[in-house]
Amino acid sequence: MFALSGSLLSLSAIFFQLSSASRCSPSVIQKPELVGASILGIQAQEIHNYSTVSLGPGTNDGGRYTISFCNVTVTHTHPGWNDEIHTQIWLPLKEWNGRFQGLGGGGYSTGMGSIYLTYAVAQGFASASTDGGLGTNSGASTIPTDLSWALSSEGNVNWELLDNYATKATNDMAIIGQQITKSYYRQPPKYSYFSGCSGGGRQALMMAQKYPDVFDGILAVAPAINAQKFIPAGYWASLVMQETDAYPAPCEVSAFTEAATKACDKLDGVEDGIISSPGLCDIKASDFVGKNYSCDGVQKTFTASNAKVIQAAWSGSLSVSKRYGWHGLNKDAALGGYYVSTSCSGNGTCHATESDLLSSWFKYLVAKNLTFDASSMTKNQFFDALHSSISDYTSMLGNNDPDLSNFKRAGGKMIAWHGLADEVIPPNGTTEYYENVLKGDPNAHRFYRSFEAPGVGHCYGGLGPIPNGAMSQLIEWVEDGHAPAVLHATKGSNDTARDLCPYPLRQKYIGGDSRNSTSFTCI
DSSP states (O other): OHHHHHHHHHHHHHHHHHTHHHHSSTTTSOOOOOTTOEEEEEEEEEEEEEEEEEOOTTOSOOEEEEEEEEEEEEEEEOTTSOOOEEEEEEEESSOOOSEEEEEOOOTTOSOOTHHHHHHHHHTTOEEEEEOTTSOOOTTOSSOOOOOGGGEEETTEEOHHHHHIIIIIHHHHHHHHHHHHHHHHHTSOOSEEEEEEETHHHHHHHHHHHHSTTSOSEEEEESOOTTHHHHHHHTTHHHHHHHHHTOOOOHHHHHHHHHHHHHHHGGGGSSOSSOOSOGGGOOOOGGGGTTOEEEETTEEEEOOHHHHHHHHHHHHOGGGTOTTTOOOOOOTTSOOTTTTSOEEEOTTSOEEEOOOHHHHHIIIIIISOOTTOOGGGOOHHHHHHHHHHHHHHHHHHHOOOOOOOHHHHHTTOEEEEEEETTOSSSOTHHHHHHHHHHHHHOTTGGGTEEEEEETTBOSSSOBSSOBOTTHHHHHHHHHHHOOOOSSEEEBOOGGGOOEEEOBTTOOEEEOSSOTTSGGGEEEO
16 A cells, blocks of 8 residues: 555656646636735746846845746736736746745835745745835845835825735735645645845734734844834934034944944954944944044044934934934944945045935825925924824834734744844834833743844844844744744854844853854853
8 A cells, every 4th residue: 555655646746747837827827816806817937947146035145046947927906906916926846845935025115026036946935926016126136215106196195005015915925826836736835934134024024913824934034114213214314414514424434333343342252343232332423533543544533523423323313302213223234325325526525325215215205295305304304204204104014013912823933033233224123023022922932033133234244144044943943843042143254153142132252262153152
């Protein structure tokens, strides 16, 4: 009987391979059922030896991968919304691991297309990504900052597309992707996972909050929760620049960061260029005024006016308004890309340069005016804008509901981690959310754990080691019940390895080679 069963399985596998081309066809793949939506069409074709550079959300171990897969695109609309959403589902032709993985987007997009899909398929996942009907470039390798889709016309928000961006399109992707996976492989996935960083991390938390029974495991990296607060509040340092007419050169901005890092580096017991305990780093930008720094080999002096700008980025607008402000960045985060962005001419005169990610929020979601110039705001207008943003978009875009009882009841498991040197999203926002979850459920660590990654920038980058195996540890938790006591992180500067500590624990050096994870403990 055993031999017969084995033969049947072999024949089944052979049939699967022989019929894969015919099964990867719009006429064979079953039309998905989606409440509140109408399926407009299905496209499907086999793709062989597709090769591109790819990585997973929140990893830095990407590279060039070559994959063969059934490429399915489902187009649907929500009747009455006048939208058109494209969901991509990539299904490995061989060595499917029996799992489905939904993939998030970043910035003002709901999906990153092949950037994430290729890596996921290379790991054996049937995977899905959605454009949300936003018309953004879902294959972009950088953070999409175009928010023009948010207006249906001047003065009028396109609430349907904003709802797609906020929640609906991501859940649609999950339902469609799971059904297409079942139709193609003739069996449902054994487990379903979601992973995303930044905007994708926001989508991850949103799925746990609003659609708690869709995914067995969720990986949320640097989640953009409370976007209605932290994105416009991130403009605070730029406003201080305008008010004080002080525009620090990029090299001075970097020098402030280097000086603060050096001052607080040893708080964890070892000098490695990383601030592992930013909460203990009480240095102020004004402490460096009058001291020298080097800019392209030229000795210069930190100025008091520029120190005010840097401090604004570190303290955040929360230091001015507890009600409408938000956290600043930690002191080893790179400030030049978004929070203190400047450029200088040949004669040394510097001026502010616009961060599209931050200014677009004011233009399209607050002013709703295509010609609005954020640099024209006064301090009062800035805080009025924050008030309006919080009032108008918290319920839709906040994704900050701390009640995860339904996710817990469904048996879901979630891992979140955030780089402490994140230059885009202040990590204290993620910490604040986790604390709020623990207030409601002191035992939330049994299904949801949050980790801090010292020295790591936004999604990846920076000097700190990155937990490239977080998805594997999530799978172990979901499928084998092995909860992660730490997240194993590798590929930091100088080939360092560290174990990331679950909040509220912190890394502490206990001796030995600082490049080895055994030289640190969590306290």
